Amino acid sequence: MTVEDVRAADSTAGDSRAADIRAEDIRVEDSRYEAVSSRDARFDGVFFFAVSTTGIYCRPSCPAVTPKRRNVSFYRTAAAAQGAGYRACRRCRPDAVPGSAEWNVRADVVGRAMRLIGDGVVDREGVSGLAARLGYSARQLQRQLNAELGAGPIALARAQRSHTARILLQTTTLQAAEIAFASGFASVRQFNDTIREIYAATPSELRSSRGRHAAPHDGAAGVPLRLAYRGPYERAAMFDRLAADALPGVEEVTGAPGARTYRRTLALPAGPAVAEAHERSGGGDWLDCRLHLTDLRDLTTATQRMRRLLDLDADPLAVAERLGADPLLAPLVAARPGLRVPGTADPHETALRIAAGPDAAELVAAYGEELPAPRTGPARLFPGAARLADAGPPAVRALAAALASGDIRLDPGVDRGDTERRLAALPGIGPGKAARIRRHALGDPDVLLPDDPAVPPSAAPEHWRPWRSYAAAHLALPPGH
Known part of the structure; x- marks a missing residue:
């Protein structure tokens, strides 16, 4: 075979691969258009669609008339649609959709970056800080996010800031300048320009467009939010778990079943x-x-942490599809559609509570910081790692020292497997507690505890991937619960 023959073969193979990729892209887009045509809410937050004739982008379940296929394009993120020049639909509010469950499952750099951006790392530390946490250069990270999501970290954070700003405009009486800086914008001009670009309205027009039932609230009343989720949500089981695990001083659950309120610091x-x-x-x-904040700049971070605690970005239909195919789990999944796994509002707190076990309440009473203003309900913060490095049981001291020194990190962007191994090596932690920390503090949806007594020997847990945390949750609940 000559060199020319090899080159010709490579060219033919390349053309074939390109054709296969184009065919796959067309198939995916056709499937997405079917979801748009049926207004399928399961895909809200998974992708967005934009309409060239109107210049707007929407969530798949938008109730507007379905546009013609030739006028529709698809985007993985709202930021990518905004970057292409589209503005948010005022009818379906695509910025208010649940986050994609994909980011909780994925362990690669894109999934880890999306979890960190959601926690507000770009606003606090910039792109360089985000890249450093992930072990990449800012240029490498920008390239990877743009290639897969159509938007870089700045654009993704900007979309998040605009959503925060809209919430504050429509739920508080704060001045526009206060909202601009609370949302993370560098200037009022940047805030005004971004709101006009994304919502095709000035901040004043956006504020005046709120519904008649959305009365403004002052700072003392807190910021009211509607935390969206997809699919069914087993509220009773979640609030039962929150009530059973509530830590005095830090958390409380009040009210009768069906109308309970969970509060925490x-x-x-x-x-x-x-x-x-x-x-x-x-x-x-x-x-x-409702969030009662010392500083409104924490609104985005507080919102994301409550979403993680309540597992609101899960995809219960994907979980049910996989687990429901197992004869052992099928009746449990059918009986409790939408069962979630509690996550964390503070990964350090969750990890230290797992390490402390029944001693956690004593640690709060002895070392927890009281909130500055007197109030009803929980009024103490769980003590930080630096404060517990020399206090409490040996397992708590070992973990707290590792967290305080930075030897172990528990932020949303860490490598979960490596972190679990480091945790298991700490005195008093071991594989069991390390796995629990990975499941709840790091929000991994695919964790089984070693020798979990709820998992019978006849089970086939490898078939439950990537939702083994949910399988364990189903098995742990008593029959008929």
Whole structure:
């Protein structure tokens, strides 16, 4: 075979691969258009579609008339649609959709980056800080996010800031300048330009467009939110778990089943806060929440942490499809559609509570910091790692020292497998507690505890991937619960 023959063969193979990729892209887009045509809410947050004739982008379940296929393009993120020049639909509010469950499952750099961006790392530390946490250069990270998501970290953070700004405009009486800086914008001009670009309205017009039932609230009343989720949500089981695990001083659950309120303190970057979530259904796919913040700059971070605690970005239909195919789990999944796995509002707190076991309440009473203003309900912060490095049981001291020194990190962007191995090597932690920390503090949806007594010997847990945490949750609940 000559060199020319090899080159010709390579060219033919390349053309074939390109054709296969184009065919796959067309198939995916056709499937997405079917979801748009059927207004399938399961895909809200998984992708967005934009309409060239109107210049707007929407969530798949938008109730507007379905546009013609030739006028529709698809984007993985709202930021990518905004970058292509589209503005957010005022009817379906695509910025308010649940996050994609994909980012919780994925362990690669894109998934880890999306979890960190959601926690507000770009606003606090910039792109260089985000890249450093992930072990990449800023240029490498930018390239990877652009290649897969159509938007870089700045654009993704900007989309998140605009959503925060819209919430504050429509739920508080704060001045526009206060909202601009609370949302993370560098200037009022940048804030005004971004709002006009994304929503095709000035901040004043956006504020005046709120519904008649959305009355403004002042700072003392907190910021009211609707935390969206997809698919069914087993509220009773989640609030049962929150009530059973509530740590005195830090958390409380009040009210009768079906109408309970969960409250907890939060240690946030700019100051302490109290968050509350309500079990009662408001008639939509959301949980009502209220945040009492020391500093409104923490709104995005507090919102994301409550979403992680309540597991609101899960995809219960994908979980049910996989687990429901197992004869052992099928009746459990059918009986409790939408069962979630509680995550964390503070990964350090969750890990230290797992390490402390029944001694956690004593640690709060002895070392927890009281909130500055007197209030009803929980009024203490869980003590930080630096404070517990020389206090409490040996396992707590070992873990707290490792967290305080930075030898172990528990932020949303860490490598979960490596972190679990480091945790298991600490005195008093071991494989069992390390796996629990990975499941709850790091939010991994695919964790089974070593020798979990709820998992019978006849089970086939490898078939449950990547949702083994949910399988364990189903098996752990008593029959008929």
